[in-house]
Amino acid sequence: MRVRSGRGGDGSMSMRREALVEFGGPDGGDGGRGGDVVFVASDHINSLLSLYYDPKCYAQDGENGQSQKMYGKRGKDLVVPVPRGTEVYDADTGLLIADITEPGQRVIVAKGGAGGYGNVHFKSSVNQAPTEHTPGGEPEEKRLRLELKTIADAGLLGFPNAGKSSLLSSLSSATPKIASYPFTTLNPIVGTIRYDDYANIAMADVPGIIEGAAKGVGLGLAFLRHLERSKVLVYVIDMAGSDNRLPWEDFRILRKEIEEYSAELAERPHLVVANKMDAPEAQENLARFVDELGLEPIAVSCATGEGLDVFKEELRGIVKPKVKFHHTHAEHGMDLAEMPDTTGEEIPAEALKFATFLKLEKPKAKSHPSRGNIH
Numbered sequence: 001m002r003v004r005s006g007r008g009g010d011g012s013m014s015m016r017r018e019a020l021v022e023f024g025g026p027d028g029g030d031g032g033r034g035g036d037v038v039f040v041a042s043d044h045i046n047s048l049l050s051l052y053y054d055p056k057c058y059a060q061d062g063e064n065g066q067s068q069k070m071y072g073k074r075g076k077d078l079v080v081p082v083p084r085g086t087e088v089y090d091a092d093t094g095l096l097i098a099d100i101t102e103p104g105q106r107v108i109v110a111k112g113g114a115g116g117y118g119n120v121h122f123k124s125s126v127n128q129a130p131t132e133h134t135p136g137g138e139p140e141e142k143r144l145r146l147e148l149k150t151i152a153d154a155g156l157l158g159f160p161n162a163g164k165s166s167l168l169s170s171l172s173s174a175t176p177k178i179a180s181y182p183f184t185t186l187n188p189i190v191g192t193i194r195y196d197d198y199a200n201i202a203m204a205d206v207p208g209i210i211e212g213a214a215k216g217v218g219l220g221l222a223f224l225r226h227l228e229r230s231k232v233l234v235y236v237i238d239m240a241g242s243d244n245r246l247p248w249e250d251f252r253i254l255r256k257e258i259e260e261y262s263a264e265l266a267e268r269p270h271l272v273v274a275n276k277m278d279a280p281e282a283q284e285n286l287a288r289f290v291d292e293l294g295l296e297p298i299a300v301s302c303a304t305g306e307g308l309d310v311f312k313e314e315l316r317g318i319v320k321p322k323v324k325f326h327h328t329h330a331e332h333g334m335d336l337a338e339m340p341d342t343t344g345e346e347i348p349a350e351a352l353k354f355a356t357f358l359k360l361e362k363p364k365a366k367s368h369p370s371r372g373n374i375h
Contacts, residue, residue, distance in 0.1 A: 006034025008136025
């Protein structure tokens with residue numbers, strides 16, 4: 001894409017002309033500063049599609065200064081919302097300009113030009129009628145290349161038809177397309193796993209990896225980059241051996257692809273999930289998998305729900321998400337067995353004491369504004 005900030009407005013050269021004022025002197029105002037091009041991280045968008053179809057972002061120019069010391073209007077900044085995980089590169093040099101990861105993060109990618117000085121700034125005792133003034137600063141223009149790397153706590157990694165989308169839909173409210181043919185998932189999809197104490201874990205489902213992906217076979221590099229921000233990798237293995245695949249060989253290939261792509265990524269914590277355990281041949285393949293690799297995967301079945309709770313707890317132990325609900329009845333010295341019945345038409349007043357999320361304390365009296373204590 002191409003971005004250009006606003007040009008600064010020119011300073012004015014003007015002399016004060018007014019009746020009964022013999023020596024008015026200079027009164028040229030300054031030009032306004034040009035607008036900036038600002039990228040802002042937003043959680044409300046998840047792709048760069050809008051910028052792909054509209055790749056030109058130009059900020060507003062500053063207005064010129066005028067007589068009577070009137071300053072030019074500043075150009076409006078152009079605020080461009082981008083999804084979190086966007087990397088901004090200079091297309092000409094290849095240098096990384098910004099890595100936008102935090103919610104609400106603002107990055108100025110093109111600085112607006114400064115406004116020019118009017119001739120009022122150049123008056124002195126020896127130059128009482130200056131004609132000097134300066135032009136506005138030139139705009140900053142760049143060619144940028146934007147890349148999006150999905151931000152998620154956990155990344156699902158596996159071959160096509162391993163059941164990654166089914167696992168994501170079983171654990172979250174995400175609705176990825178699920179079908180029996182390879183490469184059903186064409187774009188990364190992020191779902192949120194929610195726990196009883198309102199802790200959340202974001203999990204990303206990337207399209208299936210094939211052998212040689214780390215060397216650019218297929219679209220492997222485009223998919224693997226979405227795993228770079230994950231705290232934990234989840235290897236999803238088709239333990240049913242669909243399409244005559246060997247589960248233990250699938251795991252070896254996946255580990256090799258990750259090591260060739262990034263040694264740092266291969267060292268991150270990981271979980272191994274034995275999926276499709278409801279298939280008849282899955283138990284036999286699981287025993288062979290343990291003998292071949294010497295590790296015990298988490299056996300799950302999205303069809304029956306087997307092992308999903310175990311996987312959620314194992315994942316939580318690694319990610320350690322922040323608990324959003326801190327108030328418990330034990331902390332307040334309450335026993336839920338003593339709470340009155342609330343199934344009737346009216347809730348008893350005694351039951352409200354067990355609603356720890358309510359602030360039942362009497363509010364403090366506020367002073368009257370006339371007494372000098374304005375709240």
